[in-house]
Amino acid sequence: MSFLAAATPTTTWYLILAAVLFGIGAVGVLVRRNPLVMFMCIELMLNAVNLSFVALAKKMGDIGGQTTVFFVMVVAAAEVVVGLGIIVSIMRRRPGATADDISALKG
Amino acid sequence: MELVVFVLAAAMILVGAVGVIVRSNPVHAALSLILTLFGVAVMFVAQNAHFLAAVQVIVYAGAIVVLFLFVIMLLGVDRSEDLSSEPFKVQRPLAAIVGLGVIGLVVAAVVSSRDAITVRGTGLNVADTVGDGDTNIKQLARSVFGDYVVAFEVTSVLLVVAVVGTVLLTRRVKGSGKDS
Incomplete structure (x- = not known):
């Protein structure tokens, strides 16, 4: 148990977790074809960046990191x-469209 | 204790994230996304970001995922799609390589520069539940409405523009059956 007590998660752990989460989101954007699921993967990547901002704000003792996360949430x-x-206006024109069907901007 | 919280929240985050990209039903993917967002909220609490944890649950898990589910139901795409077919043969191996490359590069950068991160601010006030409440909210409010008040005003313009733009995008034009 002394090993467990000694191992407190450091900022590096949080940053590595954020990197893994970002990687999973990037793979999701690359492999999925449903535009809605691709959107969810973008949310995953945004959350990974938010997590690293908050971890660095704690480590550096600067509230600016948390302020940035606040603005990232608004923009998200x-x-x-x-x-x-x-997506709704595209799907209304062609139901069941995937990302491949909407590669041309002119509908 | 901190370690237990970290491990449990990390498991929530990773299981949810993998669920988002492997579940074939978009509704299941959205529910996996909620699991990830809650895990991130737990991480925020563990990192002294109490206000952001509340906003994470209310805005992300509450509003954004509900909006996703609403659109899924509205469009009627709440059925499983076939994930086994693959139009481009090299796409998934390439995506795996890109993902592992991104993870590997960022982890290498983080590990090699872990001593370069030093304290530069005045420090985060630790939450004080006995005294005059949660000081994290006060500190964040001083930052948002003090140093970053111009950016705050610009985000209000951004939100108005987004709402008006979405109404214009999804509006059906009366009389012309062109885009209905």
């Missing part, structure tokens, strides 16, 4: 609203 909310609006 706006991005989801616009993105889902685009």
Whole structure:
């Protein structure tokens, strides 16, 4: 048990976890074809970056990191609203469209 | 104790993240996303970011994932898709290589520069539940409404623009059956 007591998670652990989460999100964007699931993978990557910002804010003793995460959340909310609006209007034209079907911007 | 919290939250995050990219049903992927978002909220609490943890649960797990589920149900794509077919043969191996490369590079950078991160701010106030409440909120509020107040005002403009743009995008034009 002394080993467990000695091993407290350091900032490096959090940053490595954030890197793994970012990698999983990147793979998801590359392999999935459903635009909605690709969007969820982008959210995964944003959360990975938020996690590393918060870990570094704690380590560096600077509240600015948490402020940045606050703004990232606002921008992510706006991005989801616009993105889902685009997906809805695409899906209304062609139901069941995948990312391959909408490679041309002109509908 | 800290280690137990870290391991449990990391397991939540990773299981949820893998679930998002391997579940064939978009509804299951959205529910896996909630698991990941809750894990990140736990990590925020463990890192003295109490306000952000609350916002994470309310905005992300509450609003954004509900919006995802709403759109999934609205479009009627809540059925499993066939993930076994693969239009480009090299896509998945290439994606795995890219993902592992990104993870490997970032981990190498983090590990090699772990001594370069030093204290530069005035320090985070630790939450004080006995005295005058949670000081993390006060500290964050001083930062947002003090140093970054211009950026805060710009985000309000951004939100208005996003809402108006989405209404315009998804509006059906009356009379013309062109895009209905």
